[in-house]
Amino acid sequence: MDINWRAVFVGFLVAVTLGLIVSWLVPPSQTTAVVHAVPGLIGGAVAGYMVTGVGDGAIHGGLATVIGGLLTLVVLAVFGVLFAGVVVTTGAVVVGLLVLLGQAIPGAIAGAVGGWASGRGEARETTATETQ
Numbered sequence: 320m321d322i323n324w325r326a327v328f329v330g331f332l333v334a335v336t337l338g339l340i341v342s343w344l345v346p347p348s349q350t351t352a353v354v355h356a357v358p359g360l361i362g363g364a365v366a367g368y369m370v371t372g373v374g375d376g377a378i379h380g381g382l383a384t385v386i387g388g389l390l391t392l393v394v395l396a397v398f399g400v401l402f403a404g405v406v407v408t409t410g411a412v413v414v415g416l417l418v419l420l421g422q423a424i425p426g427a428i429a430g431a432v433g434g435w436a437s438g439r440g441e442a443r444e445t446t447a448t449e450t451q
Contacts, residue, residue, distance in 0.1 A: 320375070320378070322378070322379070322382065323369060323370050323375075323379060325369070326365075326366045326367075326369035326370050326379050326383075327366055327379055327382045327383045327386065328383075329365060329366065329369060329383075330362040330363060330364075330365045330366025330367075330369070330379065330380065330382075330383030330384075330387075330430075331362060331366075331383045331386055331387045331390075332362075333358075333361060333362040333365045334358045334359050334361065334362025334363070334383065334384065334387045335358075335362075335387055335391075336358075337357070337358035337361055337362065338355075338358040338359070338387075340358075341354060341355055341357065341358055342355070356425065359384050359387065359388070359422060359425065359426055359429075360425055360426070360429040361429070362380075362383050362384060362387060362426070362429075363380030363381065363383055363384045363425070363426035363427065363428075363429035363430040363433070364380065364429040364430065364432055364433035364436075365383075365433060366379040366380045366382070366383035366430055366433065367379055367380040367429065367430030367431060367432065367433025367434040367435075367437070368433035368434065368436060368437045369433075369437070370434055370437065371434060371437050371438045372434050372435075372437075372438055373431045373434050373435045373438070374431075374434070375434055376430040376431045376432070376433050376434015376435065376437065377427040377428070377430045377431035377434065378427070378430070379430050379434070380426045380427050380428075380429050380430015380431065380433060380434075381423045381424075381426045381427035381430060382426075383426060383430070384422050384423060384425070384426025384427075384429075384430075385419060385422065385423050385426065388418075388419045388422045389419060392412065392415045392416070392419060395411070395415070396408055396411070396412050396415075399411055399412075
């Protein structure tokens with residue numbers, strides 16, 4: 320199976336851009352946790368939509384979400400070591416890796432939905448052209 324790295328990169332960029340916008344506009348609290356998860360879901364769906372099929376969409380959506388989360392974790396770990404210390408940052412990185420595993424599932428589901436929607440649009444186009 321080929322990985323379309325362009326789709327993964329676009330999904331990652333969409334998730335990061337929307338994540339920055341949501342973080343800037345919506346302050347984090349217990350009631351806004353779902354709102355802060357939406358950028359990752361949309362990024363996974365975009366990555367899945369760029370490829371065709373549920374299986375490929377799930378893989379690409381999961382990759383886009385995990386790579387985005389991993390990059391964010393690395394940046395936060397560097398800042399954590401610089402400003403909070405090694406011990407605190409080590410605990411945060413362990414928790415962050417567990418959260419990263421949990422992020423792969425919604426990203427893959429959103430990617431599968433995007434891949435399904437992409438395949439459905441192509442199926443409609445082929446049936447429409449066949450009837451003409």
